[in-house]
Amino acid sequence: MIRSLKHCLAPAKLNLFLHVNGRRADGYHLLQTVFQLLDYGDSLDFDTRDDGVIHRVSEVSGVPAESDLIVRAAKLLQIAAAQKHGKHPLGADITIKKNLPMGGGLGGGSSDAATTLMALNHLWKTGFDRAELMAIGLRLGADVPFFIFGQNAFAEGIGETLQPVETADRWYVVIEPGVQIATSLIFSSEELTRTTKLVKMADFSGHQDYFGKNDLQIVATRLFPAVAAVIHWLQQYGDARMTGSGACVFCAFEREEQASKVLQLVPKCWKVWKAKGISSHPLKDLL
Template sequence: MNAPTNITATKLTSCPAPAKLNLFLHITGRREDGYHLLQSVFQLIDRCDHLDFQVREDGAIRRINTITGVPEQSDLVIRAARLLQQHCKISLGADIHLHKQLPMGGGVGGGSSDAATTLMALNHLWQCHLNKQQVMQLGLQLGADVPFFIFGQNAFVEGIGEQMQAITTPEQWFVVIEPGVHVPTPTIFSAEELTRDTKPVRITDFSNAAKVEWKNDLQAVACALHPEIANAINWLKQHEINQDDAKMTGSGSCVFCAFPSEEAAKKVAEQVPHHWTSWIAKALQQHPINLEVNL
């Protein structure tokens, strides 16, 4: 992974926007406003998009490359930059180049992570002087997962995703499979058959690896809609070390399984059927950009 390699008063290049995995995802209830209450552990991994930023004096904010399926004006990266610009009443702008590697609609938080990195990088370049909590509050306007990436550590997450406690997770590697389907998040959350009453757990249950059924409550709905997700999970289950380690992340469609070493992960990844895209990733304990932007 590359940390920013060129830091000046006007430029930041190769800024990482890491993916996340939900090591579990339980839906524990539903608020009157329709938002779902959840519990999850969000795990940062070293698979990243990268972004380049060049300050402009004329106030214009542009994405200088094309991303298939993502018009510039609706890109979370552009929306994040404009939100920060308006909030801080900044006259500067930016040219942004997004090097996309993470799958869209995969449940790994790619768009949210891109937005978070944009807020952190431009807060630094534009000298907005917002602290981490202020940037997180701004990020929440863009999406529930954005504050996590600004928080910058693995977290036990509750509420609608806004309550986070830092947590130390095992040093491990993951095999991730992209089943090749796109899962619209609203479709999953609105499904009548979605389990919404999983018994709440405590952060200590996860830390102590107590006998709790760590699952993804969204998985059954997604698999019913897209059998290819179920096929990928079932394939990974043949190689899992602990029962039910293989599962879907977020609202899908990516599925993953944990392994104790890079060698073990590579051995399984080499066997993944070629009709699926797959990759391995290492667990991170903190966001790789935090120290670079003094947040």
């Protein structure tokens, strides 16, 4: 029996575009977006326990263990497994190395939760398939099912309707402006445009570079001048735009050397990194 999994990547995602098409009666926004996985993210280690305890070994600044999505994900899986199989005695020690900022629009917490569900489903032999794990993940957040889906996706609805999409082979420069943005702050703004016309996946596939926009960006840049400053600087080198509800900003490049060159020019006041776009989640084959 496998007792541990080490160095499990919880990859970052970028929203290559993000359109807000409307709002449902329950307040949820209707969206269209393309999720792009990156070969950069948080790293998690999992060690099985026989006493049922879920223990987060690492300290995460500002995030108590009981409210951490990785702990909540593990406990949800325990409950689901007990409902499916009867008593579930296994627990886990979980160690996390955080590389992704909170409030960055990179899906860090959601990706951590998805990696936890996939890894522990494998270690605990709970036997859930991808669709079942996605349903469990949806209880933790709208982005969690995408990471379990395991490949780049054209997403619609409130983000739960996913279709596989092929994206261009690109390198990305990602800049962290040094601010955290709460998603609820952006979506609750009266300045947010909610009437962008629907597009088809084929529209994106045929014109990926410079396609669409991020409807949340105009709100975020007005509220957070630091985000506007990063976009203005990075636009010298290409189609710089914000991911998710912010705060991180990215720009795509065809070749690694182009990304590396820009990386060296970024002002020292901002944290910056480069990453390669990947087509599938590193743990996809566990399901």
